């Protein structure tokens with residue numbers, strides 16, 4: 001578990017959000033170029049993320065639009081709850097995985 005894996009997960013979520021948006025537009029009858037490329041990139045990236053983390057992410061994504069959110073100034077940007085200073089200090093090191101106690105989202109630190 002390191003920062004890189006969380007970074008990959010953030011990129012994965014970006015791709016998922018882009019795919020979702022493309023699909024919404026396609027539902028309206030427009031064809032989007034690049035949507036299938038996005039899906040291929042998503043598949044490839046998913047193989048580089050550990051299974052338990054990916055599973056956790058997928059489960060959260062089932063109910064939330066964003067499963068992984070940044071923490072800025074100790075505040076979870078998913079639900080705006082202030083994170084305990086001790087958690088924030090460890091989170092910044094990026095050696096462990098933390099989730100917000102209030103909203104359950106996976107957290108990553110921006111500062």
Ligand SMILES: [Zn+2]
Nearest residue numbers: 076079100103
């Ligand atoms: Zn939260």
